[in-house]
Amino acid sequence: MLTPLYREIRPEGWLRRQLEIQAHGLSGHLHEVWPDVRESAWIGGACEGWERVPYWLDGLIPLAHLLGDESLIRTANRYVHSIIARQQEDGWICPCAKEERAGYDAWAVLLIGKVLALHCAFTDDQAAEDALYLAMKNLHNLLQSGEIRLFDWGKFRWYEGYVPLLHLYSKKPEDWMPDLARMLRDQGAEYENFTGLWKRPMNKWTFETHIVNICMMLKSEALCCSLLGEAYTGKAGRLLAILERYNGTAVGTLTGDECLSGTGNQQGTELCAVVELMYSYSWLYAVTGDRQWADRLEKAAFNALPATFTDDMWAHQYDQMVNQPACIAFPGKSFFRTNNSEAHLFGLEPHYGCCTANFSQGWPKLALGSMLRSCAGVVIAHLLPASMQTDLDGKSVCIRVKSDYPFRHSASITVSAREPAAFELAVRVPAWAKDVRLNGKKAAIRSGHIRLRRTWQGETELTLTMTAAPHMVRRPGDLRAVEYGALVFSLPVETEYRMKEYTQNGVARSFPYCDYELIPQSPWNYGFAGRALCVREHPIGDVPFSSLQPPLTISASMAQVPWDWADGYDSVPAAYPASRTAITPAREILLVPYGCAKLRMTEMPLCRDT
Numbered sequence: 001m002l003t004p005l006y007r008e009i010r011p012e013g014w015l016r017r018q019l020e021i022q023a024h025g026l027s028g029h030l031h032e033v034w035p036d037v038r039e040s041a042w043i044g045g046a047c048e049g050w051e052r053v054p055y056w057l058d059g060l061i062p063l064a065h066l067l068g069d070e071s072l073i074r075t076a077n078r079y080v081h082s083i084i085a086r087q088q089e090d091g092w093i094c095p096c097a098k099e100e101r102a103g104y105d106a107w108a109v110l111l112i113g114k115v116l117a118l119h120c121a122f123t124d125d126q127a128a129e130d131a132l133y134l135a136m137k138n139l140h141n142l143l144q145s146g147e148i149r150l151f152d153w154g155k156f157r158w159y160e161g162y163v164p165l166l167h168l169y170s171k172k173p174e175d176w177m178p179d180l181a182r183m184l185r186d187q188g189a190e191y192e193n194f195t196g197l198w199k200r201p202m203n204k205w206t207f208e209t210h211i212v213n214i215c216m217m218l219k220s221e222a223l224c225c226s227l228l229g230e231a232y233t234g235k236a237g238r239l240l241a242i243l244e245r246y247n248g249t250a251v252g253t254l255t256g257d258e259c260l261s262g263t264g265n266q267q268g269t270e271l272c273a274v275v276e277l278m279y280s281y282s283w284l285y286a287v288t289g290d291r292q293w294a295d296r297l298e299k300a301a302f303n304a305l306p307a308t309f310t311d312d313m314w315a316h317q318y319d320q321m322v323n324q325p326a327c328i329a330f331p332g333k334s335f336f337r338t339n340n341s342e343a344h345l346f347g348l349e350p351h352y353g354c355c356t357a358n359f360s361q362g363w364p365k366l367a368l369g370s371m372l373r374s375c376a377g378v379v380i381a382h383l384l385p386a387s388m389q390t391d392l393d394g395k396s397v398c399i400r401v402k403s404d405y406p407f408r409h410s411a412s413i414t415v416s417a418r419e420p421a422a423f424e425l426a427v428r429v430p431a432w433a434k435d436v437r438l439n440g441k442k443a444a445i446r447s448g449h450i451r452l453r454r455t456w457q458g459e460t461e462l463t464l465t466m467t468a469a470p471h472m473v474r475r476p477g478d479l480r481a482v483e484y485g486a487l488v489f490s491l492p493v494e495t496e497y498r499m500k501e502y503t504q505n506g507v508a509r510s511f512p513y514c515d516y517e518l519i520p521q522s523p524w525n526y527g528f529a530g531r532a533l534c535v536r537e538h539p540i541g542d543v544p545f546s547s548l549q550p551p552l553t554i555s556a557s558m559a560q561v562p563w564d565w566a567d568g569y570d571s572v573p574a575a576y577p578a579s580r581t582a583i584t585p586a587r588e589i590l591l592v593p594y595g596c597a598k599l600r601m602t603e604m605p606l607c608r609d610t
């Protein structure tokens with residue numbers, strides 16, 4: 001099993017800038033501007049006392065420590081200590097009275113356990129370790145005695161409790177820990193029973209088709225293997241085959257607004273689902289070592305994640321769409337199946353506030369997983385710019401990756417060891433990579449990785465190069481999407497940002513944490529008039545996924561086709577064009593990374609005779 005190097009890893013280059021943008025944006029200021037965190041019941045206030053503060057801390061803690069940002073570390077510590085200070089004598093840690101426990105959804109117990117385990121991994125906080133131990137022991141006692149039971153969210157997210165249990169078990173195993181794990185599973189939902197519900201959108205809200213539940217669940221078997229020593233049977237792959245066939249998107253996510261929504265390219269995907277999918281894939285890669293999970297993680301992380309924030313990361317969408325040429329509130333009936341008419345606006349808490357708190361984990365956990373410890377040494381899971389210093393073979397070793405991946409397809413890796421240190425350095429090679437070379441020579445790849453087992457001494461420089469060809473992939477309805485390496489490309493639509501400042505239910509939206517409608521200022525109804533695709537590299541600016549200065553473009557010959565809005569709407573395109581016959585001469589269009597294009601078309605037809 002691969003494990004994170006919590007305290008040893010430091011993001012660099014564009015990845016660090018991205019984390020800094022997040023820290024300067026809503027994540028780093030949520031406790032100042034949002035009542036559900038600022039005045040949360042978790043710290044003695046009168047506002048929400050369930051999932052919002054834990055969701056936020058689950059991202060803020062790794063963000064603060066990876067950046068070494070003392071101010072954010074103090075903020076995270078203050079919240080953790082305030083929560084611990086309110087723990088009851090028997091170990092119950094959530095903000096609800098004793099007589100209300102049976103009706104309090106235990107999902108929050110599992111979630112705060114996950115947060116405390118993360119905090120402990122970054123610190124030497126014995127008080128937090130003790131609080132976590134007591135909280136999970138208390139959960140064991142309450143479930144065993146029948147004083148509480150899992151229901152609703154707790155029942156559908158039972159496996160989340162395995163994350164804190166794994167932390168405790170790895171430190172000091174005790175029999176009640178696997179016992180609690182089995183109790184959680186016994187009371188929890190078995191998703192293999194629900195697959196029949198995933199094949200056609202239901203247009204109603206259910207736990208069984210809830211997109212965030214499903215994205216979280218994908219890691220459940222990997223967690224069971226780790227904690228209970230069971231064999232991995234490939235459950236995530238089996239379930240994903242069904243989910244992707246009936247609900248897959250061009251950017252490796254699933255549709256769900258907020259329940260599974262089918263394969264339509266204008267259907268929404270909730271932001272919580274994007275970050276939970278990434279987290280599940282990171283566990284699947286860590287447990288199985290199978291590179292497909294890291295490939296899948298990158299596709300979501302480098303496309304769906306950046307696409308759904310403004311460049312300053314102060315505003316986000318609840319729902320993003322693959323074909324999204326406008327983000328304008330629906331004046332009448334919502335286009336979404338179970339979300340309101342503003343779920344696709346960029347803002348503080350469009351539709352609902354879960355994503356406002358939960359999105360914080362996306363970038364930091366990706367950075368945390370870029371290099372991992374293996375039983376033989378270290379794995380570079382993602383060729384992201386980062387460095388780490390750790391002890392290997394009893395010697396201090398530093399590994400540094402310099403790269404602009406995924407915007408470029410090369411990396412320089414420096415291994416520094418003052419004393420001879422014997423260990424394996426493995427580098428994951430994405431499945432799409434061609435002509436993979438290490439120091440100019442064709443690299444040997446075994447099980448998706450370059451494996452260098454040797455005694456390292458002094459400074460060793462490795463240069464890794466890969467190539468990729470831009471190409472079109474087929475999408476439902478015989479449409480095409482363009483991929484290049486880990487990136488998906490979209491036709492950008494010129495955008496006017498219309499700011500909306502207001503107060504609703506006592507929560508202010510004022511710049512920079514205001515809402516925006518995005519109004520299209522250029523045509524979007526295009527098809528591919530040729531198959532040639534030509535990549536152009538541009539400088540990577542201060543905002544890596546900039547909507548104004550994309551670090552890569554792909555030129556394509558395109559022409560407009562008859563393609564109207566969906567019936568009854570004037571800001572959602574029909575799923576498919578009325579015809580594929582060009583109505584304008586072809587011209588060169590520069591496609592940009594999906595993550596850079598806030599208004600975009602991604603799935604488009606080949607024009608007739610192309």
Ligand SMILES: [Zn+2]
Nearest residue numbers: 270272354355
């Ligand atoms: Zn959400």
